[in-house]
Amino acid sequence: MPMKLYAGLMLLRVHRHGMLAAVSDDGRPSQDFCMLLWAIPSFLGTCISLYMLVYAVRRIPAPTGAYVAAFSVAVAWWCAMQWAGMLWQNLDYRYLFAQLQYIGIATVPVLWLAIALSYSGRHAFLSRWSALLWIFPVMTVVMAITNEFHGLLWQRFELIPNAPGLLIDYGPWFRVNLAWSYMAVLAGTLLICMRIGLAPLYRMQLVAAVMAPLIVVAINLPFVTGGRYLPIDPTPIGFVLAAALMLLATRRRLFSAAPVARRLTMDNISDGVIVIDNVGNIVDSNPVARDMLGDKRIYIGKALPGMLAEKLKWPGSAQSDITLADGRCLNVRVSDVTTQSHARTGQVILLRDVTQERDGQRKLMVAEEEMRALNEQLRTIANTDDLTELANRRRLYDVLSQEWARSERYQRPLSIVLFDFDCFKEVNDHYGHQTGDEVLRQASRKLREVTRPADLPARHGGEEFALLLPETSLEQAIDVAGKVHRALSELLYTDVSGARFSVTVSLGVAGREAQDASPDAMVVRADRAMYLSKHTGRNGVSVARGEKLERIGP
Missing domain, CATH: 1.20.1070 (Rhopdopsin 7-helix transmembrane proteins)
Incomplete structure (x- = not known):
């Protein structure tokens, strides 16, 4: 009015x-x-x-x-x-x-x-x-x-x-x-x-x-x-x-x-949502959260279940996984609810059932581990000689390139020993290829026994072998070659009939020298020294010092 x-x-x-x-x-x-x-x-x-x-x-x-x-x-x-x-x-x-x-x-x-x-x-x-x-x-x-x-x-x-x-x-x-x-x-x-x-x-x-x-x-x-x-x-x-x-x-x-809209969103999203006050009591929740944890555990005005209450000790926002008694895995994310003045009025807890996701991740991790093992096995096969289980020629030259570069950069010594079984064709012809293969296997095992872990024994090809010696001077390499020569020369083999025999070896030794332009130069000199041993009566050790070749034993 x-x-x-x-x-x-x-x-x-x-x-x-x-x-x-x-x-x-x-x-x-x-x-x-x-x-x-x-x-x-x-x-x-x-x-x-x-x-x-x-x-x-x-x-x-x-x-x-x-x-x-x-x-x-x-x-x-x-x-x-x-x-x-x-x-x-x-x-x-x-x-x-x-x-x-x-x-x-x-x-x-x-x-x-x-x-x-x-x-x-x-x-x-x-x-x-x-x-x-x-x-x-x-x-x-x-x-x-x-x-x-x-x-x-x-x-x-x-x-x-x-x-x-x-x-x-x-x-x-x-x-x-x-x-x-x-x-x-x-x-x-x-x-x-x-x-x-x-x-x-x-x-x-x-x-x-x-x-x-x-x-x-x-x-x-x-x-x-x-x-x-x-x-x-x-x-x-x-x-x-x-x-x-x-x-x-x-x-x-x-x-x-x-x-x-927020209420409808809470009721219909696939994640569980629980809202708590600053005291830690529940003030709101959605049906998904109640289904995840059980209605008896989610009451308005009541405290959170113990496993969730632990997560509230996190400052600010954080997330982690918890495993329920029935084996389900829940991802828990905790975020602060703040006013415009940045005062905290409570916290929001988001729950997501990640059981299938975590199972998938575990299966994927197992598959990845199996794949890594398989790849490692393939790398080993690719770098290993099937007969002797020593490094093959590819592996030998890969490591030789790496050690050569390191030796040049830091001016460290590097040597190599090449050796070949004497008259090995006669062994195959007389005792058979099966016995010949067994000779190579036994010799390879003995070679691993008498060398250092840092050394690389390898099958160079056929009955020819190599021994790469990092951090080894030429004089030290000569001593190693003598040790290998004695071990292999004294090794006795047995043929299929039980007869015992031995096979001699000829060795050549060379070290990295200033005039060497590449690893191949050192290998060529070691090869020439090995053939010197063969041409001077076999069953011995020869050394290459520069272009000079010298038989030193026995």
Whole structure:
């Protein structure tokens, strides 16, 4: 109502048709003026509700915005009929406005429930059962309009002399409607709370959703159950407080899609989500987390299970794996929830079942290990002589190139010994190739026994062998060659018939020299020294010093 009209009504001094007078005949404030003062809360409730209506139409998206707008109209109507009725002392007018007030009283609870159903995404339910939800409100309005015929809503409705209140005895339908209204408000509040959730991010919205209807019920319930602590129905006072709170929460995007979208996301993602407060108690969780850990272990307000509580000791954000008793493996990621001022308000724990992934990783690791072993085996085969199990010619020259480069870079000594079995063709012809192969195998084993781990014995080709000697001077190599010569010359072999025999060897020794341009130069000189041994009676050791060849034994 415009303020000028309201002020004019306060100054009226005549009781035409029972309308209030602001002052008595002696100039003092009348009882009528006191009634006008009691009408102020309901008038404020009307104004705030109409502002809420405008805000809902402009800012809150449909369909929830439409229900909020209708709810605002119903609350504004409820409050308006109260303050409009209090402008009259006439019982008929007060009774008429009380009947009209029930249009708002009956529809406010069901509209609150409709807001909750729409906000929580239950549009299909709301569309299917909307007609059923309106049965009680329509019946209540009809009961109010026709009350003089049955008295089911009011059994007595009288003015109290010299007081702003009314003397009312309620009928049985009033109690039925009261129970229905409280159940609808409670159901709507629970639905909104379930959708907002208990996460710290939406604590303001949650408080508003709970406190707004609670304020109205707390003020309304004592009055309708006989507690006449005020001369008039104080429910509009509750609406003033609740509407202000809801308006504040709405400006904080109470009815925005974000909380619902986040709630739907939490309920439908494949990961488990648990939100805890700073004390470590659970404030929210999604169905996946409850399925992963078992419903009995995830309770709102309870502490986390021990294995997860250990993860909360991590600072900031971290992740790790835990293994459940049934063998499932869960990846646990912990992140802090902070405000804009970087104050921590809780933590979010993400759970992902990685059992199959970890099993696959383990199988992959086993396969990779087997592949590495197989590759190593292939490298060994590729670098090993099948008959003697010594390094083959390829391996010999690979290592020779590496050692040659190191010897040149650091000026370290490097030597090589080449040797060949004397008259080995006669061994094959006389004893057979099987015995000849056995001679090479036994000689190879003996060669490994008499050489150092750093030395590389290799089969150079046929019955010719090589012994690469890193960090070995020419004089030291001569000593090694003599040792090899004695060991192989003294070795006795056995043919298939059991006959024992020996085979002599001819050896050539060479070392890296300054004039050598490549490893091949050293190998060529060692080869020439070996053939010197062969051409000078076999069964001996010769050395190449530069271009000079010399037989030194035996």
